Every structure is written in structure tokens, then in C-alpha cells.
Amino acid sequence: MTRFRCRLLLLPLALCARAQAAAPAVQTAQTTQTAQTAQTAQTAQPVRLRYPLLFAAQVPPPHDHATRLSAFANHLPGIEAVPRGGDLMLRYPDGALRNLTREAGFGSEGEQGDKAIAVREPAVHWDGKRALFSMVVGSGPKAFWQVYEAAGLEAGGQVRIHRVAGQPADANNLSPFYAADGRVLFTSDRPRSGLPHLYPQLDEYEATPTTTGIWSLDPASGRLRILNHTPSGAFSPFVDSYGRIVFVRWDHLQQDQLAQRDRDAQGNGVALPFKSFNYAGEAANAPALATRAETFPESRTGGSGPYGAVSAFTTSFFTAWQMAQDGSGEETLNHVGQHELSFGHFIPSFRDDPNLSGRSVDRLHANRNSVRREGGLFQLAEDPRRRGSYLAIAARDRDTYATGQIVRLSGAPGLDAERMTVAPVTAGHPGDALPTGRFRNPLALADGTLVASHAPEVDAPAPDRPLAGLRLVRLVRGGDGLYRAGAPLTAGIRRSLWWRGAQGRQAWSGALWELEAVELRPRPRPVRARSGLEAPERAVLAAEGVDEAALRRWLTTRGLALIVTRDQTSRDRAELQQPFNLRVPGGARTVSQDTPGGRTYDIAHFQLFQGDQVRAYPGRPGRRVLAQPLHEAINPANPGGPPGSVRIARDGSTAALVPAGRALTWQTTDPQGTAVVRERNWISFQAGEMRVCASCHGVNQRDQAGRFAPLNQPEALRDLLKWWKSLPK
DSSP: OOOOOOOOOOOOOOOEEEETOOOOOOOOOOOOHHHHHHOOOOOSSOOOOOEEEEEEEEOOOOSSSSSSSSSTTTTTTTTTTSSOEEEEEEOOTSSSSSEHHHTTTOOOOOESSSTTEEEEEEEEEETOOOOEEEEOOOOSTTEEEEEEEOOOSTTTTTEEEEOOOTSSSSSOEEEEEEEEEEEEEEEEOOOOOEEEEEGGOOHHHHHHHOOOEEEEOTTOOOOOEEEEEOEEEEEEEEEESSSOOOEEEEEEEEHHHHHHHHHHHHHHHSSSSSSEBBSSSSTTOOOOOOOOOOHHHOOOOOEEEEEEEEEOOOOOOEEEEEEOOOSSSSGGGGGOHHHHHHHTOOOOOTTTTTOOOOSSGGGGGGOOOOOSSSSEEEEEEHHHTTTTTTEEEESSSSSSTTEEEEEEEEOOOOOOOGGGEESSSSSOTSSSOTTOOEEEEEEEESSSOOEEEEOOOOOOOBBOOOOOEEEEEEEEEOOOOOOOEEEEEOOOOEEEEEEETTTTEEEEEEEEEEEEEOOOOOOOOOOOOOOOOHHHHHHHHTTOOOOOOHHEEEEETEEEEEEEEEEEEEOOOOOOOOOOOOEOOOOOOOOOOOOSSOOOOOOOOEEEEEEEEEETOOOOOEEEEEEEEOOOSOOOEEEEEEEEEEEOOOOTTTEEEEETTTTEEEEEEEEESSSEEEESSSSSOOOTTTEEEEEEESSOOOOOTTTOOOOOHHHHEEEEEEETTOOOO
């Protein structure tokens, strides 16, 4: 099995306002070269490439708020969010262009009506002969992004495009890609449970519609299932050369800022702006409650408790995640945390404990380029000549069309998170004035060439200063070692179009934006090594006479997973923002070798929360996810513990049954139920999965006491198995 390390991503600064001009992700040495002088003039001879390129041509969106190129909520299908008139294009090595969708009878000239289309995100099959992409057809209210497959892409071939059967017809399905076993994978905004009254799921930031996760469709059987439940969305997934699904996830596990504004307004005696409220559950007949209460995580405004002042908590970060192709083993890429990628932006959870710190320990991370908050890493793509090296865009999360600086993220399996790095590929700037222009969709080709979509603007776009355009370009390396835009890969694709939208007749004429290029070439199918439980857990099952396969079958038929932590008192040595001197009363105790005399916290219970769509707002369809005490799985009774909790055993271990296919999070509490250490992410599991976390905050190399990851046979697992054997089978 994939070993699960429960990464607690760390505390950020307060969430920025919409208009805040945050700095870009990675800072580099400044250069005086402008974007205009950096771009090489187009030559008469086209840039020759080894393989063809598939890409999407798109009419520019009118703005960058919940539109086609936005960092989040970019899946909305309305014609105002994604203007029609683009196509799926194929560029051959000699520069010849082929309009695939138009050849297949899709799309229209002039008026963009019932036959109008927009396309996005092509992904090539392993054989290099066909490709998936998403397309929305028509401009009416019932148009959805759907997954299509294109074949006949060879020179002189007859293109064939068909809609993939079995996908949800009443949901937006996008970012499609092929699994190694032939399944079609994609992101979708279909409700996690399929219940229509929960559509759409609303994100944790502004309650904007979002995708619910990555979905799997087996064309042979028609089986559709969710692989991971993401309350604020998943983006640009692909299968890397090691067989992992690598994707970007928006980590935004925080209390509802809209509800907080309602609370503030109520306290001031003025009208509530959003009128937020909770339902009693997810069922269609669940009653509305006269409350907007939230229990997890801590407040956005701070507070106090038995351990003194509690810091306000907000978070917003887009970063790289991974999971197996069956949806198991979900975690940040190589278990990397925000203190390794975005160091220097934290506050301690308890302000009155002098041992807790907002600083990162620089000697414990090799990365020296901090990815700024209010954004993160977008549009990852693996370099075929450097396995485990990923190009990405470091960008702000709004008002940029997700354009920014190209960076390289190291993340091969086995590379410890402390040794992962983010390195600049193009020039950055602390004020987001990128001297060589703005980039999207970086791509490394098999021959070593780098290409990307490029806009010449130095500054981020604004309402009175839109992007002039995004063109596919070859990147050229300068004397400073950084890349800049070279010759365009096309002569430009121009259209003159008009449509009827919310503001009446709208017309547009100009060059289409060129996006999301992929190389049309064959690739070997990666093989993922499978493994079972590790030795400590196998020993416990053997001692209790429990067959691992039988236990997995029992979990699978009931839609459950088993999660185990060997020692909740052991935490990674670099995590200083939450308590790290921990003790189970009468049992395990782990304290930092750097602060052995610091405050020690007792932990007695492990409280689990599940992500339920129970927050609603009048006049706004759909619901937001809130963390609710675990109630969809039965565990041994825990007298005196908070709702949804299990007991922490004397050796510091915990074991619990949890629902599969639903976002979960958790915290350790003291004997009275007061939170001590909180998880900072949502994690989901597959039915039949058994995941082991050696430590509470997974250890990269050593824990806070200087020890390696625990290898004890968890007592809590033994107790759970004894209880499980007593259940009727």
C-alpha cells in the first residue's frame, strides 16, 4: 500500500481581499530586459518540431473572475464565462495547421449559436494516435462541458470525434486524461453523491461553484466513481511517468468568510448580506436550521481557550498533489508541506506558547524559492527528459488569467520533501512585473524544446489593461540561464464572431488565444508497483488472526476505509506552528530535543470530521462543504470523547473506520475535548483502502525528538480488530 503521512499544512497569513495585488510566486534576480525585446521576431521559416502539437484555440474571456482561464471556477459553461468560437487545433512539425473540430463538423463561423463550440485541455493516448479533450456545444443554458475523443490525427487521415459514452450528461466534465488501464479520468462538478439538490458544490472561499474531484469512467463496464472528493476543486490532472495521478488542488480548509460577514453584520444590528444557514444534513428533506455554526477549524477572527489566545486561521494555496490511479494514497506530492514550498508566511496556533513559531527552519528545507500565498503552482506538466521534474506556473490566484512565471518543481518518488526544490525557468519579480512577459501551460517536448503560451505584458492584466493575447511560442535560453519567449509557433488564428449574451449582441474580432498544448507522440504506459501493509500492521493482523484480504473485502462492501496512526505524539521536526511537545496521559510522550522544557500538551482523543454539504445561502443554488463530526462510520465507543472521536491508545496510536469517497479531516484533543493539533487539509480514501500514518504530522526524516518514524505495532489497531471480530459478518 502507499504509506499515508498525515501532512498538516501550516498556518498562513490572513486571506487577501479580491483587489489585493499580491506578489508573484518565485522571486529571482531582476533583469531590465522587457518582454517586447525578449521575444524574438517571427522568422519566415516556421519552428520545426519532432512531433505534432495539439492545442486549444479560445476566444479571450472578457475578464478573469470565474471564466475559462481563471485559477478557480474556470469550469463554468456559460457563453459569458467561455466565449464560443474556438477550436481544437493540430500543428504538424513543419508548421502546418489543421482545424480538427471544424473538419469533424463542429463549430460555426459568424454567429455563435446552437452549433457554437469551445474546447479545452487535450490529452494524448499512450499510443499517440488519439486524444481526449473537453468541448461545450451550443450557447444555451443546458450546455455543459463534455469529454470527447478525437482519432484520425495522422497527416492525411480522416478525423473522427465522438462524445465519450457513460459520462454525466448534466454536469461539466473537463481536464480528461487516460489511465494506464484504459479508463477515462476527468474532473467534474457532479455532486459527490450524485444528489441533484446538492448541485453545484460551492467552494470554501467565496461559495463559487467548483469541481468536486477527479472521476473515473470505465468505458467497458460504464462504471463511474469519484476518486477523490475535493471541497474547493481539483485542476489539470495527468498520469506521470511513475504511474501517479499528479494534479493541482486548492487547499482552502477554513471557516466560511461569508458566514463570518453575516455574524459581523448581526452583531452590528444591520442586515445580513448573505443570510447563510446550515441544513441538518445532506438529504433533500433535511430541515433548515436556525444556525450558521461551525466547529472546525478554528475561527477566522481568533479567540481564546484553555491554552490562551488562539490565532485566527485562514489558508489559500494551490499546490501539487498525488494519488494512485485507483484513487488511493492521496497526499501532497511526496508529502511536501507549505513550510517547504511557501515558507515564511505562518503564525503559531497558540499565541501564548513561546515555543511555537511562525518561522520555518531554513536548514530543514533545500528549497530557497518561496511560493507566495494567494496563489501557488498551476498547470503542472512532467518533463519527458527529466522524470520526476515538473514545469508549473507560479501565479496569483486572480486577476492574472493564471499567467505568471514558469518554474520547475522536483518531485520524483523517493525524493524527501525536505530536499524538494522550486527553481525559476523564466524571470520572476517580487511585484509581479514579469520582465519577459507572462506565461501559461508550460510544456517540455521529447526533443528537449520548451514551449508555452505567452503574453508580452509585463504587468498583470486589469479591466482597462487586458492581455493583448496568448500565443504559443518556443522558449529560448538566455545568458543568465533563464528562458524567454522566442518565435511563435503559428502565424496567428483570426476570427470575426458575434453572439447574443446577457448584455445583448456582442461582437469580437481578433487572434484566438493558443492554450494547453500537448505533444502528439506515443508514450510507455507506466506500471505502478502494489504493496500491502507494512510489517508492524501485518504483525498485528497476524496476532489477531485477521486475514488482510478478508478485511479489505468487508471494508469494500460497506464503503469504508481503515486509517491507522502509529504514534500521535510524534511529529515532523520542521513543523513549529502547532504544539509539538505531546503526551498521552500515562503513556507515550515525545518532546522536542530543542525545547525539552517547553509546555507539554496532553492528547487523549482523535476526533474525525467529514465534509458535508450543509451550508447554504438563499437565492444561491448549491451548498458549501462544512466539517461535521464523523457520523457515517461506526467505531468502538469512546466514553468522554468528543463526537466522532476514537481513543488514543497508550502507545500514541489510533485506528478508525471512515467513509470512502468523502473528504475527511481531523484533530487531536486533550482529555476535555479541546483541540490541540489540527489537520490543515481534506483527505479522501477509497473503499477497502488501509492507510498508515507513522506520525501525527508525517516525518520526512526525523521527528521533533530527533528519532526516525515510529515502527511500533499500534495498540489501537489491535483493539479495533478485537472489536471488529465481534461484529456480525
